[in-house]
Amino acid sequence: MKIGADTAPTTAISGSNPQTIIVRGHDLVEDLIGRISFTAHTWLLITGQLPSPAQEAMLNATLVAIAEHGLVPSVQAARMTLASAPEALQGAVAAGLLGCGSVILGASATAGVLFAEILDEQKASGGSLEDAIAKTVRAYRAAKRAIPGYGHPLHKDGDPRALRLFAIARELGLHGAHCHVALEVERMLPELVNRPLVMNISAAIPAVLLDADYPLLALRGVPLLARTAGLIGHLLEEQTHPIGFLMSHAAASAISYDGPAPEGFVANEN
Template sequence: MKIGPATQPTTGISGSNPETIVIRGHDLVGELIGRISFTDHVWLLVCGTLPNDAQRRILDATLVAIAEHGLVPSVQAARMTLAAAPEALQGAVAAGLLGCGSVILGASEAAGGLFSEVVALHESLGGALDMAASEIVGGYRREKRAIPGYGHPLHKGSDPRAVRLIAVARELGVFGRHSQAALAVERVLPSVIGKPLVMNISSAIPCVLLDAGYPLLALRGVTILARTAGLIGHLLEEQTHPIGFAMSHAAASAITYDGPAPPGFVANEN
């Protein structure tokens, strides 16, 4: 049974014959290899056109900003996977990426959706941007939805990465309505939810990318791509300076067993 629309299946990303490989209309060998950067190529693959200088630099800046994040759960999963299966680098990378969702890496995509809602409401109703931001954030609040991209357990006063990305967007001339919406959300949060929350990196990345013309539906791919590079760095270190089993042992030592047990049993993982 056929599922889906009855259309001729096609792709506009790549094609080839024995002599030529075409990527988004460009000859891979004659036009791209050795002539463009990987950041250029990512933009081409996703957006269908080569980026201008500002688009290239803003995508590059976001990738640099989020590639490394310390020993977060995705990194720990990757390093412990490699410790257990040292022959499976690809499996360890996959283990790290499979743990990326609404809490880790997914917040940028959600924040991008929030800013798009604010921009759309402002364009339809007019008035002050803060009014549109307040209405959208209030709706999130009434529906008991988290406000993605705001607040940070360490960077209380401001997230320096977010501040820098907004500054880069201004320098490149791509600071626009989504970044304005992000700042408007930050301004209205105290009155809507009762406390101030600063923009974090997960709100800065989507607003500057959307302003540069990057598609909303591909936002999570930026954070996944960046974090993949970070995971590879950690996995190289795991091979030369292993800590995977040390992390596993630390976890076992930190967690106390409180389930049923025979009389006199005392858990001791050490």
């Protein structure tokens, strides 16, 4: 049974013949290889256009900012997967990426949606930005939804990565409406949610990229692309300096069994 609308089976991303490979209208060999950076190529693949120098620099900065942040759950999943299946590097990378969701890395996309909703509300109502923020944040709270991109268990006085991305956006002339919304949300949150929540990297990434005309629907891919590089670094280290099974043992030792057991049973994972 056919599902979906009747559309022509075409793609505008890539095509080839025996002589030429075309990527987004450019000759891969003659125009792109050795002539543009991977960051510029990423922008081209996603948007169909080569980036301006400012757009390339902004995307590059966000990729560098989010590629690595220690032994977070996605990295632990990848390293323990490789420890269990050392022949499957691709499986270990996939395990790490599958561990990225609404809490780890996925908040950049949802924060971008939040900022877009605020700007849409302001445009629709014709009111102030403050009113649009208040209405949108209160709707999130009423629906028991977290405010994505705000709060951090470690960087409670301000995420230094976020501060740096905003500084770069200003230097590049890309600090616009979305950056302003992100900062205003941070300023208003103590009043709206009764506690201060500082902006984290997951709010800064969509703010600076949306102001650079990066597409909203592709935001989720930026942290995934960046973290893939970090995962490969961890997985190389896992092969030469393994800690995957040590992490597994530490988890088993840290968690106590409290379920039913025969009389006299004492759990001992050691």
